[in-house]
Amino acid sequence: MKKKAILLSFLLGCTSLFAQSSYDLVIVGGNPGGIMAAISAARMGKKSVILERTRYVGGLPANGLGATDIATRDATTGLFREFVDGVRQYYVDTYGPNSEQVKMCSDGYHFEPSVGARIFQKMLDGQKDKITVLTMRQFDAEDENIIMHDNRIERIRILNRETGKMEEYSGDVFLDATYEGDLGAAAGVPFRTGREGQDEFGEPGAGRVYKYWGGPEGDGSTFQRDNAVQSYNYRLCLTNNPSNRIAFAKPARYNREDYASIVEDVWTGRNTDAAMQRVTDEMMEANRRHIKAGNPSQLPGDKWGIAKITNIVHVPNMKTDANNQHGVFVSTDLPEENWPWPTSSWEWRDKFAQRLREYTEGLFWFAQNDPELPAHFRKAAKEWGLSKDEYTDNGHFPRQVYVREGRRFEGMYFFTANDAIPVTIGSRPPIHESSITASHYALDSHAVRKRETGRIHLDGFISYPSAVYTVPYGVMVPKEVDNLLLPVPVSGSHIGFSTLRMEPCWMAMGQAAGIASALSIDEKVKVQNIDLSALQDNLVNQKATLMYFKDVDYTDPHFRMVQYLGLRGYLPEWNARLQEPIDAATLTAWKRLSGLDLTGFEAGKTTRLTVLENIYQEIK
Structure with missing residues (x-):
């Protein structure tokens, strides 16, 4: 901090060297978290600038992640739901309500990359008088690129990648919406990379773990x-x-050794699914003979053709979201080589991005052409190629690496797996009164190491169940920087972050960050000291779900009351059961919790709704 303060006095006299602009919010990163922050702040009357390093905003949903990662769809609503509804409406308007495209879009949760980009742009255009989007703007996490005074960011320096010149942006509140956490790091917020051990927080899957996909942990797991x-x-x-x-072309720097072990996996059917626990060497040799006779693999859990190297989810217009295949040893992930990414320069990151692209192109070329693979396997793989009408200016290849995890900051609240796991069987995870969204996805991490001899799977490729949880405001709030929010590189352990990192949750946290920024400006307080009740009220106004109930959603007339009282302990179960008569035990508990007499209400006769409405009117 002292070093940055010294820089301030020097740079104050040098501002004429840079183009300058000032906004209410300065948002570094044009991914969905940053976009939703700008939109929610605009609805509060605030002007934002989004500074995006690439030529396009939209992050991963505009770059191939078209199969939305959310386990309980009604858990996360607000601007995320507006995005989903916009996707569905696009397919209805373009192809008709009974079209195959509408069916394949799965109510808007599955979409083509170009459609995802289109809907984000439409949402931004709806607030174009308050949102400025500048692309090809790069922030480098260096001391000279951030000017701070008294624990506040005053302005940042950004490289205009088209002109090669530096620009300066000042604002009342700054948001780090990068996947890497570059702005937060430059501001001196403590962060973590790597994996915590199980001894630190008692989390399932923490540390070094080898686990069958869908099965138990195996030898070599040290945690x-x-x-x-x-x-x-x-x-x-x-x-x-x-x-x-x-068709996939053979890349110039093709390295067959990257993929050679796939050959034996195809012939024997070896995979990493839990079914492999029951597979013997004799079964694999029998499978080899079966394949040699012209048949596809018959081994349990095994895949054939393109599915052996990539997991496919279908989206409209005969396209896919093709991800890493979690049941194999070699797929589209490239473990180990990405470890430096979170804290590296953009020069290094760009080199890795090119290496990853060539690795991916080589993988598909190998599966479709290598003569040591069965001819009918290669034929099946050749049925697939890149979509000609996507990414037309980038060789039909995605423009952005899927950065699943960058820096994880240490904020006012540190989210762990225990925040996403039910306290008791069938119950909820811990309920955070300061919740800014509900969310739900498994505790899910991809591999950290390449194939190792004798291991049942790749180290760190894991998934453990969770339940719908609440996300406290503190996960995106640094402890010391007074005007910075971190809605994407949030505060949490490796396992805790593994569920928060899904785009629906990032969108919801971005929405909350935009509102929190507006409140900070209006109330003239630090982001740490905003009125949380006002934040939550405004989130509910924007149809966000803060606590999920199976029987009351954001369209219900009692939604606001249920959200408020649910977070304060009145409704700890999954159902609010508003129309049921209140029982004596619940009436007694609500009296104690509210401090109200609640006379006139009779157990077994008065509905829960009537009692709750009375409590809400008295305490809200």
């Missing part, structure tokens, strides 16, 4: 901490439509 970072890949938009298919 000890290390510096490993989960792997990245590209989410590919593939098609088997010949009229829209572009």
Whole structure:
């Protein structure tokens, strides 16, 4: 902090060297978290600038992640739900309500990359008088690029990648919406990379773990901490439509050794699924003979053709969201080589991005052409190629690496797996009164190491169940920087972050960050000291769900009351059961919790709704 303060006095006299602009919110990163922050702040009357390093905003949903990662769809609403509804409406308007495209879009949760980008742009255009989007603007996490005074960011320096010149942006509140956490790091917020050990927070899957996919942990699991970072890949938009298919070309720096072990996996059927526990060497040799006779694999859990190297989810117009195949040893992830990414320069990151692209192109070329693979396997793989009408200015290849995890900051609240796991069987995870969204996805991490001899799977490729949880405001709030929010590189352990990192949750946290920024400005207080009740009221106004109930959603007339009282302990179960008569035990509990007499209400006769409405009117 002292070093930055000294820089301030020097740079105050040098501002004429840079183009300057001032906004209410300065948002670094044009991914969905940053976009939703700008939109929610605009609805509060605040002006934002989004500074995006690439030529396009939208992050991963505009770069192949079209199969939305959310386990309980009604858990996360607000601007995320507006996005989903916009996707569905696009397919209805374009192809008709009874079209195959509408069916394949799965109510708007599955979409083509170009459609995701289109809907984000439409949402931004709805607030174009208050949101400025500037692309090709790069922030580098260096001391000279951030000017701070008295624990506040005053302005930042950004490289205009088109002109090569530096620009300065000042604002009342700054948001780090990067996948990497570059702005927060430059501001001196403490962060973590790597994996915590199980001894630190008692989390399932923490540390070094080898686990069958869908099965138990295996030999070699030590659960000890290390510096490993989960792997990245590209989410590919593939098609088997010949009229829209572009074949994979052999990359110039093709290295067959990257993929050679796949050959034996194909012939024997070896995979990493839990079914492999029942597979013997004799069964694999029998499978080899079966394949040699011209048949596909018959081994349990095994995949054939393109599915052996990538997991496919179908989206409209005969396209896919093709992700890493979690049941194999070699797929589109590239473990180990990405470990430096979170804290590296953009020069290093760009080199890795190119390496990852060539690795991915080589993987598909190998599966479709290598002569040591069965001919009918290669034929099946060749049915697929890149979609000709996506990413037309980038060789039909996604423009952005899927950075699953960058820096994880240490904020006012540190989220762990225990915040997403039910306290008792069938109950909820801990309820955070300061919740800014409900969310739900498994505790899910991709591999951190490449294939190792004798292991049942790749180290760190894990998934453990969770339940719908609440996300406290403190996960995106630094302890000391007074005007910075971190809605994407949030505060949490490796395992805790593994569920928060899904785009619906990032969108919801971005929405909350935009509102919190507006309140900080209006109330003239630090982001740490905003009125949380006002934040939650405004989130509910924007149809966000703060606590999920199975029987009351954001369209219900009692939604606001249920959200408020639910977070304060009145409704700890999954159902609010508003129309049921209140029982004596619940009436007594609510009297104690509210401090109200609640006379005139009779157990077994008065509905729970009537009692709750009375409490809400008295205490709200």
